[in-house]
Amino acid sequence: xxxxxxxxxxxxxxxxxxxxxxxxxxxxxxxxxxxxxxxxxxxxxxxxxxxxxxxxxxxxxxxxxxxxxxxxxxxxxxxxxxxxxxxxxxxxxxxxxxxxxxxxxxxxxxxxxxxxxxxxxxxxxxxxxxxxxxxxxxxxxxxxxxxxxxxxxxxxxxxxxxxxxxxxxxxxxxxxxxxxxxxxxxxxxxxxxxxxxxxxxxxxxxxxxxxxxxxxxxxxxxxxxxxxxxxxxxxxxxxxxxxxxxxxxxxxxxxxxxxxxxxxxxxxxxxxxxxxxxxxxxxxxxxxxxxxxxxxxxxxxxxxxxxxxxxxxxxxxxxxxxxxxxxxxxxxxxxxxxxxxxx
Amino acid sequence: xxxxxxxxxxxxxxxxxxxxxxxxxxxxxxxxxxxxxxxxxxxxxxxxxxxxxxxxxxxxxxxxxxxxxxxxxxxxxxxxxxxxxxxxxxxxxxxxxxxxxxxxxxxxxxxxxxxxxxxxxxxxxxxxxxxxxxxxxxxxxxxxxxxxxxxxxxxxxxxxxxxxxxxxxxxxxxxxxxxxxxxxxxxxxxxxxxxxxxxxxxxxxxxxxxxxxxxxxxxxxxxxxxxxxxxxxxxxxxxxxxxxxxxxxxxxxxxxxxxxx
Numbered sequence: 093x094x095x096x097x098x099x100x101x102x103x104x105x106x107x108x109x110x111x112x113x114x115x116x117x118x119x120x121x122x123x124x125x126x127x128x129x130x131x132x133x134x135x136x137x138x139x140x141x142x143x144x145x146x147x148x149x150x151x152x153x154x155x156x157x158x159x160x161x162x163x164x165x166x167x168x169x170x171x172x173x174x175x176x177x178x179x180x181x182x183x184x185x186x187x188x189x190x191x192x193x194x195x196x197x198x199x200x201x202x203x204x205x206x207x208x209x210x211x212x213x214x215x216x217x218x219x220x221x222x223x224x225x226x227x228x229x230x231x232x233x234x235x236x237x238x239x240x241x242x243x244x245x246x247x248x249x250x251x252x253x254x255x256x257x258x259x260x261x262x263x264x265x266x267x268x269x270x271x272x273x274x275x276x277x278x279x280x281x282x283x284x285x286x287x288x289x290x291x292x293x294x295x296x297x298x299x300x301x302x303x304x305x306x307x308x309x310x311x312x313x314x315x316x317x318x319x320x321x322x323x324x325x326x327x328x329x330x331x332x333x334x335x336x337x338x339x340x341x342x343x344x345x346x347x348x349x350x351x352x353x354x355x356x357x358x359x360x361x362x363x364x365x366x367x368x369x370x371x372x373x374x375x376x377x378x379x380x381x382x383x384x385x386x387x388x389x390x391x392x393x394x395x396x397x398x399x400x401x402x403x404x405x406x407x408x409x410x411x412x413x414x415x416x417x418x419x420x421x422x423x424x425x426x427x428x429x430x431x432x433x434x435x
Numbered sequence: 436x437x438x439x440x441x442x443x444x445x446x447x448x449x450x451x452x453x454x455x456x457x458x459x460x461x462x463x464x465x466x467x468x469x470x471x472x473x474x475x476x477x478x479x480x481x482x483x484x485x486x487x488x489x490x491x492x493x494x495x496x497x498x499x500x501x502x503x504x505x506x507x508x509x510x511x512x513x514x515x516x517x518x519x520x521x522x523x524x525x526x527x528x529x530x531x532x533x534x535x536x537x538x539x540x541x542x543x544x545x546x547x548x549x550x551x552x553x554x555x556x557x558x559x560x561x562x563x564x565x566x567x568x569x570x571x572x573x574x575x576x577x578x579x580x581x582x583x584x585x586x587x588x589x590x591x592x593x594x595x596x597x598x599x600x601x602x603x604x605x606x607x608x609x610x611x612x613x614x615x616x617x618x619x620x621x622x623x624x625x626x627x628x629x630x631x632x633x634x635x636x637x638x639x640x641x642x643x644x645x646x647x648x649x650x651x652x653x654x655x656x657x658x659x660x661x662x663x664x665x666x667x668x669x670x671x672x673x674x675x676x677x678x679x680x681x682x683x684x685x686x687x688x689x690x691x692x693x694x695x696x
Contacts, residue, residue, distance in 0.1 A: 212627055237644075248655070259664040266661070270654035276644040295633045298641055338639035346650050398633030408624055416620030423612035430606065431597025 094178035096133050097150045098313050106151070106172040108314030111192040111392075116310045125310075132308040134177050147176055161285070164230065164309075164317035173313040180309060184319050187368040188235075188304040189311045192228055192375075192392040199375040199390055200226060206397040212411065214404035217381050224378040224385070228392065230317035230371035231288055234324050235279040236331040237365040242273040244343055245357040248350035269353065271346050276365075277335050281372070282327045284320035288374075289387075295398040296391045299372050303393060307371070317371060324367035332362050465489045466498070468525075473503035473541045475579040484583050491591035497533040497554050498525045499587050503579075506542035513693060515540065516547045517683035526552070531687060537586050539574070543695070546574065548586075549680070550690040557594040560680060562602060563692035566590060574696040 098107040100118035107125070110117040115124040147156040149167040156174060158165050163179045166172065180186065194202065200223070208218050248269040253262050279301055283293040305311065339360060347353050373392025378385055381402055388399030468488040471481060484501070492499040502519055510518070516538040526532020533553035539546050548567055550558035558566070566589045573582035593602040605611040680690040 210631055212624075212631055255667070258667055260667055262663045262665070264661045264663075266658040268654070268656040268658055270652070270656075271650055272652035273648075273650050275648045277642045278644045280642045295635055297635070297637045335642070338643065341639050342643075342648075346653070396633070396636070400632040403628055403631065408628065411627065412620045412624045415623045416616040419616035419619045420612055423606060423615060427604070427606040427612070430604070431600040 094176055095147050095150055095156065096175040096177045096309055097172055098133075098310055106313075107310075108173050109191065109311050111195045111198075114191055114193075116313060127308050127310045128305070130310075132310065134175075134180060134309045147174070149174060159318075161287075161318045161321060162316065163319045164312035164315055166314070173315075175309045175312050175317075177309065179319050180307075185369070186232070186307040186371050189230065189307045189371045190299055190301075190304050190373055190393060191311045192315070192373040193303070194373075194375065194390070194392055194395055196226060196228060196375075199228075199377075199392075199395075202395050203375075203377050203388065203390060203397060207401070210401050212403045212407050213401045214381075214407070217379075217402055217404075222380045224380050226378075227376045228315040229374050229376050230312060230315055231293065231374050232284040232318055232320040233281045233293075233370050233372050234284050234320070234327055234331070235281055235368045235370050236277070236324070236328065237367070238277045238280060238331060238335060239363050239365050240273075240275045240277075240335075240339060241361040241363075242271070242275060242339065242343065243357075243359045244271045244273070244355060245269070246271075246347065246353045246355045248347060248353045250349070251351045267350065269347055269350065271343065273343065273346060275339060275342055277338070279368075280331050280335060281370075282331050282334065284322050284327060284369075285318050286321035287318075289389075292387075292389050292398055293374075296374065296389055296396060298394075299391065300393050304370065312371075315373075320369060324364070324369070328364055328367070331364075335362075336360075468492065468498055468500050469583075470500075470502045470519075473505050473539065475503050475539070475541075476583075480580045484580065484587070487584065488587050491587050492527060495533075495553070495557075495591055495594040496527050497535055497557075497594065498527045499590055500525055500534055500536045501539070501583055501586070502536060503539040503541065506540045509542070512538055512540040512543065512545045512547040513549075513679075513681065513691065516549045516691075517681070517685075517687075517689070520549070520551060520687060520689070521683050521685035531685070535590050537583070545693060545695045546571065547691060547693045551687055553594075555680070555688060555690045556598050557596075558590060559598065559690050560692055562593045563690060565603065566593065567692045567694050571694060571696045 098116055099105070100107050100121060100123055102123050103118065103121040105118055105120035107116045107118045107123075109127075110124065113124060114127070116127055117124045147158065148154065149156050149170060149172060151172040152167065152170040154167060154169040156165065156176075157168055158176065162176065164173070164175045167174055203223070203226070207213065210218060246269045248267040250265045250267070251262065253260060255261070281297060281299065283290055343358070344353070375390040375392055377388040377390065377399075379388065384402070386399065386401065388397055390397045465486060466489060467485065469476070469481060469485045476484065488499045488501070502516075504515065506515065516536055519538065520531070520534065520536060524530035525534045525536075527534065532551075534551045535554040535558055536549045536551070537546065538549070546567060548563040550563060566586060569589055570582040570585045573579075573585060596602045596607060679693065680688070682688050
């Protein structure tokens with residue numbers, strides 16, 4: 093049976109991951125089990141390779157409704173936390189997991205506070221009373237280690253100016269510049285879930301990698317988790333694209349003594365040293381406002397909130413008028429002090 | 436947003452209109468401030484300019500005077516101006532008082548501008564030069580009425596600024612600070628809207644493995660040097676003619692600017 097549940101050895105209730113203590117805890121009797129020191133039930137099971145298409149809850153026997161990418165969810169009938177084990181083994185086994193450190197209540201509080209801080213968000217939105225749902229989700233990411241060998245040939249110039257007599261002289265020194273650079277990047281994250289908005293996920297970074305744990309299924313208990321939709325080779329071009337601007341900046345910084353450089357020849361050889369499949373914690377908030385659903389995401393470790401809130405035209409106008417008005421009065425005040433008269 | 440802008444514009448523009456309305460010489464006898472001996476103006480133009488000179492001059496407590504002459508006596512334009520002041524004894528506050536005079540010599544096609552007392556303090560040589568530079572092209576093309584209007588308005592405007600400051604400073608206009616503030620407002624609100632969705636908080640150092648990354652080889656070969664030179668432009672004093680005040684035969688000190696047209 094590929095469905096895994098975590099039953100409390102004391103009272104038989106379902107156990108879930110507790111973000112505060114980082115342990116598997118029983119909500120009924122309060123028992124807490126260390127995840128790191130106990131064997132993962134996943135390793136004790138052997139699954140057949142072909143994926144099951146129907147899962148039954150081991151508590152109540154109901155069919156678990158899950159999308160094909162779901163790896164952890166809760167039974168919609170009895171609410172037990174279930175992990176779909178066959179979707180987390182073999183090639184689908186994550187190397188690490190970054191457990192949640194922010195609980196659902198904390199996430200709600202943090203989100204409400206964030207809503208209140210929006211200076212351009214409409215007043216009705218700021219009260220944050222229409223949160224439709226908040227879901228703790230482990231989003232699949234690939235963490236790439238990328239080694240780059242770079243060779244650049246460029247024409248560099250150093251410009252200096254000086255004044256002699258009635259003339260301003262501009263002296264330009266021309267150089268032939270060569271750089272050979274080894275530039276390595278580690279754990280560059282790329283979102284591997286099809287349904288997550290890449291732009292949103294990019295803004296959630298950075299994730300505190302020092303909190304990464306070796307993957308064990310109990311971390312997923314009580315949350316939604318997904319498996320990757322794209323493998324490491326399919327997303328490598330995205331990873332390269334992500335670091336390309338960093339590489340450009342590094343190359344330019346290695347030639348910082350020049351006023352201007354034009355590249356004659358630039359060779360960047362990027363190799364994937366390794367790619368690790370990890371699950372990163374994200375609180376996803378669905379919010380109804382003006383009949384539109386807005387989606388926000390919160391980093392499950394740092395609490396950083398991203399997502400585009402609605403913008404109030406009234407507040408934009410007010411801010412614009414206030415900032416412009418104050419600037420205008422200040423400028424006029426300066427001109428008045430200079431002797432220009434106020435009008 | 437546009438209503439706010441419009442409101443601001445009206446707010447800033449209105450007091451000027453109001454100030455004008457109050458001090459318009461209602462029933463008060465208009466002084467003769469224009470002496471068109473060369474006959475450059477039609478009667479209607481003359482009336483309009485004379486009214487304008489009275490109105491603007493009252494604001495600055497200075498007589499804004501225009502004299503045109505065919506110069507049959509063949510005198511120097513500066514001497515003509517000084518003699519005019521001594522003989523006619525103009526002045527807003529008293530005879531031989533605050534005045535600014537524009538003398539147009541049609542024979543030699545020369546102009547001279549002179550400021551007396553308050554006119555001398557507020558319209559120094561450099562300001563008179565600026566006024567002359569503004570109006571001279573219009574005199575050259577024969578648009579006398581427009582040239583005289585420019586003279587009256589500019590003299591009035593410059594006298595509103597403390598002596599010594601550059602009256603053409605862009606800050607002293609209304610449109611320039613307004614443009615700048617609208618720009619600032621737009622940028623600030625734009626940034627706020629842009630940042631409301633959360634910002635990317637990783638930089639190029641975040642994922643860089645600095646321990647193993649380095650420049651392995653570097654070559655910097657000097658090739659040659661090119662030098663260009665550019666003449667430094669010295670600011671020239673305005674066009675033909677220049678500044679220079681003096682003292683009239685009657686002992687009245689004045690500022691001045693002369694030039695041909």
